[in-house]
Amino acid sequence: MPKTNTKAVANHPSVGDVLHHVSVPFLIFTAVLLGFLSLSATLILPQLTQVDIAGKEHDAVELKELVKKLDTRVQELERARGEFVTPLREGLFGDAMDQKYNSRDLLLFRSKLEEITQQIETASLRPASAKATAGKQGYGWQENKNTISISSMTFDQRELSLEVEGKVQNVGPRSMTVLAQFINAVQEAEWVSDISPPKFTREHDEESGFYSPFIFTILLSE
């Protein structure tokens, strides 16, 4: 039969005893805390939240309204100033000017396309240069930078489209592959929203060797 530890049971206070002992101090603490908090809520908090503007007290809500009102007033004054300083900016001339500012520049697109063609040319000429250095210039691998030749560009401002015509040459039988690289690079450009890909063909003549003529239309980003 197990022995009961009577000494331990006698010294261990029950939960009821604990509560009985702490209830009075806790009650006093809570009462004092509540008193202080009430005082703070009535005397200190308003001091913290009120803002004195031009001798008048404002709380957060009033402050928000005041800022909103002043913001509207500033916008009105900006509009009035704009009408006085640039009086023709509104109305018919203003609309016409918007058209002017929003119109695109053919020359800009030309230089962007040239950047792409140069990148493609650099990439496609690397093996040719290597071969030339080794004295093994292969079939159709000519060291000619004029790989992607753009013969015409037609820009339509209303449709925001650009029709590009030309040919890929001087890369031997890889002309269609280089054309595909060119189309992919154009497609990825941020100023292009869509592209109608060209027909991929490879032709050959005595003068140019293998070449791939192309004509494709780019829809420009808004």
Added chain:
Amino acid sequence: MFALSCVFIAQHAHVLSEVQTVSAPLVAKLSELERREDALQEQVELSEIHAAVKLGSLGEKLDVYVLPKETDFERLIASWELLSENLKKQGYLAKMSDISFGDPVDMVESGVRAVPMRVNFAVHEKGMEYITKFIRLAGLLTVGDAITDEQLRKLMHSTEEENPAGIVALEQFLSLDLIRYARDVRAFESKLKRSFTSNAFANTLLEVTHNSLLSDARDLLEGDYGRYMQEVNLWPVQFVTLKSAKMSDGGAKGWHVLNLEILVWQRK
């Protein structure tokens, strides 16, 4: 009582956080807005004085030259011919074709029609740049017309910060004839800069003039072409926009054939 204390503690926390997150930024914004209101009020009063006279003269020029009721073909063709002659003289243009016009078409913008105009050039790249600059600038009256709303806001904001009374000088600068400005850029910009003491406004002005059509105006009009246009009183030219452009090989390096279709705007 304990629950009530907890409610009070929560209220204190909420109020203190509101002071930190709402009231303090609002007070900062309020003082900034009050400062702007004062500056703007002063600027509006100052600019109002010149506005009525200026509007009358600009409106007249707009109606007569920029958006007339009937296209002045003589004036329009003369300005293109003068451009072509000037480009030929510089060696940038081999040939300009005949200029043909179509029937007027209604535009999306209410109150305007446009006459389609077609012209071709055998032109060098440099000449193409001048032609496109001419199209971009045709129809602009003043310096203010050559800058965008965003650029204008930057300049205005800079005057508020530096010297609100400088709005008068800025207003005079913006209402300058574009061709007068382009023919003597340094003098007009220096005059404007004298109204502001620090470099901040000068830097903003430099940024705006370099990134706007003012830079095109300077390139196109500061030389002989601008002088001729001013002498024969052909500026401002009628408002035009580009409808379509085709650029093809010109047979020699750097040379192109440029086919342009331009819309010449007129009031209904």
